[in-house]
Amino acid sequence: MNQERPSLVSLLIKLMKLRVIVLLQITAICAILVHDSLARYELIDIERTWFDTIWTSFITLIGGTLSAGGSNAINMWYDRDIDTKMRRTQHRPLPMGHLQPKTVLLFGVFISIAGSSLFFLLHWKAAFWSFFSVGFYVFIYTMWLKRRTPQNIVIGGAAGATPPLIGWAGAAADSINSMNPLDLGSPIPWMLFALIFFWTPPHFWALALYRSGEYAKANVPMMNEVKGAKRTVTESKFYCGGLFLLGSVPCFWPESGLPLLWAFVAGGLTIWYAQSVWQIDVNEPLDANGRMPKAAKSFFRSLAYLGAMFFSLVVISFIPPTWLGIFGPLA
Numbered sequence: 001m002n003q004e005r006p007s008l009v010s011l012l013i014k015l016m017k018l019r020v021i022v023l024l025q026i027t028a029i030c031a032i033l034v035h036d037s038l039a040r041y042e043l044i045d046i047e048r049t050w051f052d053t054i055w056t057s058f059i060t061l062i063g064g065t066l067s068a069g070g071s072n073a074i075n076m077w078y079d080r081d082i083d084t085k086m087r088r089t090q091h092r093p094l095p096m097g098h099l100q101p102k103t104v105l106l107f108g109v110f111i112s113i114a115g116s117s118l119f120f121l122l123h124w125k126a127a128f129w130s131f132f133s134v135g136f137y138v139f140i141y142t143m144w145l146k147r148r149t150p151q152n153i154v155i156g157g158a159a160g161a162t163p164p165l166i167g168w169a170g171a172a173a174d175s176i177n178s179m180n181p182l183d184l185g186s187p188i189p190w191m192l193f194a195l196i197f198f199w200t201p202p203h204f205w206a207l208a209l210y211r212s213g214e215y216a217k218a219n220v221p222m223m224n225e226v227k228g229a230k231r232t233v234t235e236s237k238f239y240c241g242g243l244f245l246l247g248s249v250p251c252f253w254p255e256s257g258l259p260l261l262w263a264f265v266a267g268g269l270t271i272w273y274a275q276s277v278w279q280i281d282v283n284e285p286l287d288a289n290g291r292m293p294k295a296a297k298s299f300f301r302s303l304a305y306l307g308a309m310f311f312s313l314v315v316i317s318f319i320p321p322t323w324l325g326i327f328g329p330l331a
Helices: 008-016 018-040 050-078 101-121 124-145 152-160 163-171 188-210 229-246 261-278 293-318 321-327
Strands: none
Touching: 008 018, 008 050, 008 101, 018 050, 018 163, 018 188, 018 293, 050 101, 050 124, 050 163, 101 124, 124 152, 124 163, 152 188, 163 188, 188 229, 188 293, 229 261, 261 293, 261 321
């Protein structure tokens, strides 16, 4: 019996990989909420109303979804030859023959440019980082790094780490007058950028370990396929150490306005996540599908960890500084 062809709308949604985009957009919205909360407590020198917050979040949500979705579509267009070789990707629209490559490419280019351009409604720096993210993901990661080096996901992770920069730049539009795109008026967005950047390798390598062998079939030099599972787990532990140090931002940058409470919460959550990385046993028996169960556990915990980190930061930023006492801002 022939399988019914999916609708065009459902195919386009699959190209955009909306389930992946959700977590990226959460990090951008959280950056906006943290910025505006600190502004209301006068820890950032800018006035922000709730209408400002809602408007910035709306543009960020639409623009970010389109730009990231377009990037994913272009990625599927370029990787259509290797997607047929991996179980995880062989049911995508192009391997299934549901769409023509030219259609996918035009769709991806159009919505990625349209989405990034929307950010000009907020600030040119928000648009700059959106275009940077699209370009880096498509040209640097997809076309250059992915098939050439086991450090592909490490360097390429910079593309997925930009949403907090975009959200913060949009929220801080009235206070960042410098022409330097790196100057966002605060170290906080760069701390959030670093958080995602350090989180990406152990997150993605856990998935690669869990699905060991699939990337090798597609000739993609993932770390575990090239350097081995033991080396991959060891490097993942180093990135967990970097994540733990990021929780000390209130101590290193007291002028950021982040309360000391964040250091304790971030440290506790990172220890909870790092525990799953330390528990990965490269010698454990594989499951019925030839996969590594503890690597799967670490992968799914990494998703919960990133969401918990951003959500906790938002909650802490909403607590009045006078309530925090010695756990409040150090500046």
